[in-house]
Amino acid sequence: xxxxxxxxxxxxxxxxxxxxxxxxxxxxxxxxxxxxxxxxxxxxxxxxxxxxxxxxxxxxxxxxxxxxxxxxxxxxxxxxxxxxxxxxxxxxxxxxxxxxxxxxxxxxxxxxxxxxxxxxxxxxxxxxxxxxxxxxxxxxxxxxxxxxxxxxxxxxxxxxxxxxxxxxxxxxxxxxxxxxxxxxxxxxxxxxxxxxxxxxxxxxxxxxxxxxxxxxxxxxxxxxxxxxxxxxxxxxxxxxxxxxxxxxxxxxxxxxxxxxxxxxxxxxxxxxxxxxxxxxxxxxxxxxxxxxxxxxxxxxxxxxxxxxxxxxxxxxxxxxxxxxxxxxxxxxxxxxxxxxxxxxxxxxxxxxxxxxxxxxxxxxxxxxxxxxxxxxxxxxxxxxxxxxxxxxxxxxxxxxxxxxxxxxxxxxxxxxxxxxxxxxxxxxxxxxxxxxxxxxxxxxxxxxxxxxxxxxxxxxxxxxxxxxxxxxxxxxxxxxxxxxxxxxxxxxxxxxxxxxxxxxxxxxxxxxxxxxxxxxxxxxxxxxxxxxxxxxxxxxxxxxxxxxxxxxxxxxxxxxxxxx
Numbered sequence: 001x002x003x004x005x006x007x008x009x010x011x012x013x014x015x016x017x018x019x020x021x022x023x024x025x026x027x028x029x030x031x032x033x034x035x036x037x038x039x040x041x042x043x044x045x046x047x048x049x050x051x052x053x054x055x056x057x058x059x060x061x062x063x064x065x066x067x068x069x070x071x072x073x074x075x076x077x078x079x080x081x082x083x084x085x086x087x088x089x090x091x092x093x094x095x096x097x098x099x100x101x102x103x104x105x106x107x108x109x110x111x112x113x114x115x116x117x118x119x120x121x122x123x124x125x126x127x128x129x130x131x132x133x134x135x136x137x138x139x140x141x142x143x144x145x146x147x148x149x150x151x152x153x154x155x156x157x158x159x160x161x162x163x164x165x166x167x168x169x170x171x172x173x174x175x176x177x178x179x180x181x182x183x184x185x186x187x188x189x190x191x192x193x194x195x196x197x198x199x200x201x202x203x204x205x206x207x208x209x210x211x212x213x214x215x216x217x218x219x220x221x222x223x224x225x226x227x228x229x230x231x232x233x234x235x236x237x238x239x240x241x242x243x244x245x246x247x248x249x250x251x252x253x254x255x256x257x258x259x260x261x262x263x264x265x266x267x268x269x270x271x272x273x274x275x276x277x278x279x280x281x282x283x284x285x286x287x288x289x290x291x292x293x294x295x296x297x298x299x300x301x302x303x304x305x306x307x308x309x310x311x312x313x314x315x316x317x318x319x320x321x322x323x324x325x326x327x328x329x330x331x332x333x334x335x336x337x338x339x340x341x342x343x344x345x346x347x348x349x350x351x352x353x354x355x356x357x358x359x360x361x362x363x364x365x366x367x368x369x370x371x372x373x374x375x376x377x378x379x380x381x382x383x384x385x386x387x388x389x390x391x392x393x394x395x396x397x398x399x400x401x402x403x404x405x406x407x408x409x410x411x412x413x414x415x416x417x418x419x420x421x422x423x424x425x426x427x428x429x430x431x432x433x434x435x436x437x438x439x440x441x442x443x444x445x446x447x448x449x450x451x452x453x454x455x456x457x458x459x460x461x462x463x464x465x466x467x468x469x470x471x472x473x474x475x476x477x478x479x480x481x482x483x484x485x486x487x488x489x490x491x492x493x494x495x496x497x498x499x500x501x502x503x504x505x506x507x508x509x510x511x512x513x514x515x516x517x518x519x520x521x522x523x524x525x526x527x528x529x530x531x532x533x534x535x536x537x538x539x540x541x542x543x544x545x546x547x548x549x550x551x552x553x554x555x556x557x558x559x560x561x562x563x564x
Contacts, residue, residue, distance in 0.1 A: 055507065056272065060125075063081070064123065064257065064277075065123065068264060069083055072085055072278075073088040073237060073277065074276070074277045074279075075274065075275065075276050076275045077272065078275075087240075088239060089237075089238045090219075090220075090235075090237075091184075091200040091235035091237070092198070092235075092302065094186075094302035094303055095233050095303065096339060096340070096341060097231070097304060098228055110337055110347070111295055111297060111333070112333045112347065112361065112363055113293045113319070113331075114295075114360070115330040116292060116330070119292075119323040119325065120291050120292060121258075121292065121323060122257060122288070122323075123255065123322035124296065124322070125254070125255040125319075126150060126296030126317070126320075127252065128249055128252065128317060128318065129317070129362065130250070130314075131314075131316075133313045134247075134310065134313045136310050137246035137308065138308050139189075139300060139301070140300065146187060146243075146244065146245045147187065147188050147301050148187055148307040149184055149186050149187065149300065149301045149307075149341060150184070150267075150299075151184055152254055153182050153183075153295040153338040153339050154180065157178060157290040157292075159178070159205070161179060161216065161284065162177035162178065162179065164213065165209050166208065166210065177206065177207050178206050179290075180285075180338065181202070182202045183254060184201070185199045185241065185254050185267045186301055187244050187301065197243045198238035198239060198240055199238065199266070199277075200235055200237065200265065201218070201278070202236075203217065203235075203236075205232040206228065208230065210230055216234075217232070217284065219236055227303065227304055236265075236280050238278060249298070251269060253273075254296070255267075255268075259288050260288050260289075261283075263279070264277060264278065295319075295337060295338055297365075298343055299339060299342060300343070305341055305342075306341070306342040307344070309343065311369075312368045313366065313368065314371075315364070316362065316363070317363055319360060319361045319362075320358050320360040325359075326355055326356050327359060328353040328355035328361075328385075331350070331351050343365075347363060347364070348364050348365060349364050350377065350381075351382060352383065352384075352385045353383075355384055355386050356386055395557070396415055396530075397416050397417065397422065397549075397555065398415055398476050398554065398555050399413065399416065400412060400422070400555055401423055401552070401553055410423065410526075410528075410529065412428065413429075413478075413480050414529065415530045416528040416530065417528040418527045418528025419549045419554035420549055422549060423553070429477070440458070440459060440460060440481045442459055444508045453557065455475070457475075457532055458472065458473045458481035460481065471533060472536065496539075498517075499517060499518075500516070500534065500539050501516055501517055501537040502517060511532040512532065513532055514530070514532070516537035516538070517537065518540065519538065525537050525538070
């Protein structure tokens with residue numbers, strides 16, 4: 001029966017089209033390359049735009065939620081999921097002090113922040129839904145162009161690092177010592193080709209006393225500044241970032257994370273995105289479990305400075321939070337700007353509170369003609385905007401065993417969502433030591449690794465189904481992509497009914513990945529198979545539910561490939 005089925009398939013795909021194979025080879029080679037990044041773009045200006053979900057956004061979320069390999073500085077470029085270690089630099093020895101006594105437009109007492117109390121934050125990301133009318137930015141005091149910072153500022157909190165503080169200190173901010181933590185991207189006007197952009201963490205002991213601790217304080221040690229009397233600040237190591245101009249603001253993403261093991265900061269610039277990261281050993285102030293509020297915005301770069309935008313500038317700012325649930329954050333504004341830096345924009349509308357897969361606070365600030373300050377900043381009448389529901393998460397399994405009966409089962413290396421079809425009738429075959437040539441299987445570089453396994457898309461048809469997989473199959477064991485020669489022409493993906501194949505929303509290069517929905521009776525691919533050629537998903541057969549299979553037959557790789 002097996003030989004007859006193989007003969008029928010081999011006969012069906014017996015035409016050889018060399019130029020198509022050459023095209024496939026070039027497509028495979030192109031998948032491993034990245035083009036020259038286009039210039040940053042300025043998005044249109046809706047009042048509040050829905051959260052986008054392009055692949056670069058998901059890539060950033062995946063990378064910032066994955067622990068760094070170790071303490072230090074790293075970089076990665078979209079769509080790679082690998083970190084490359086780079087030498088850390090020294091963060092600028094400049095304070096980004098806490099707010100002072102004078103009011104201003106945005107910053108230094110006037111701002112809004114996301115509040116998740118009584119929950120705590122483990123991660124916050126700041127980004128810009130839209131950037132309209134921005135042509136230049138300068139430092140208000142010096143006139144230096146492209147001199148600004150992005151900051152994610154935590155609330156003030158009690159910290160064990162305050163032990164030993166001077167109880168007679170008279171700082172008006174607080175009668176007792178408190179900790180404060182900032183995740184900072186610093187960009188100062190560049191001269192003589194110097195590296196002038198970096199991302200780091202700044203730690204504060206507010207009202208500690210006139211003499212700072214002798215030890216601790218991350219990499220720099222504790223320093224003082226007259227801008228915040230009796231307070232101490234210290235910097236982590238800094239990860240270098242390519243110097244930026246304000247024209248790239250729409251593509252900036254700043255993320256800060258905290259855990260009992262370490263704090264980390266990530267800065268993404270450009271399109272395609274380049275991500276820089278710094279992770280420190282341990283947590284200097286013990287922010288984990290005490291982080292309830294997060295303020296994000298674009299400000300002046302240190303020393304209470306102001307970022308001056310040209311007239312007619314409008315930004316829509318998004319502060320996304322990870323609070324452990326889909327509930328929207330609250331909005332707080334009473335003296336909530338924790339930093340002393342400012343910009344010259346005005347908050348023009350109460351924020352929208354976004355619930356769902358990516359809870360967020362979204363607000364608008366502008367200095368365009370007719371811009372009027374929102375009063376109050378956080379209105380009780382703010383409408384909660386529900387984010388789109390998260391797509392279902394489906395576990396992905398990798399078959400561990402070869403099969404001697406292809407009429408109803410899948411063999412080793414096949415990525416499936418229905419593991420009951422993994423065969424238990426053959427030996428376990430290990431992956432090859434090295435990937436095969438690109439004309440056999442093309443690595444898929446824009447999918448997150450599942451359990452550390454690289455995914456491949458097969459490039460050639462197979463006339464022998466007893467030992468290999470055909471074109472369009474997504475597999476973690478590329479030695480089973482047929483490598484003995486062409487068996488037929490390349491068939492372009494066709495539009496198929498949703499009942500036959502479901503588009504997962506993922507890509508293998510430029511090709512959409514489908515999940516077959518039907519059991520196979522005659523067509524090549526059956527239920528649960530991940531493929532880029534859905535016309536081979538069988539249209540005839542029932543859809544059985546997934547079964548429970550032994551661990552020796554299939555290994556669960558988790559749901560990560562199906563989380564957008």
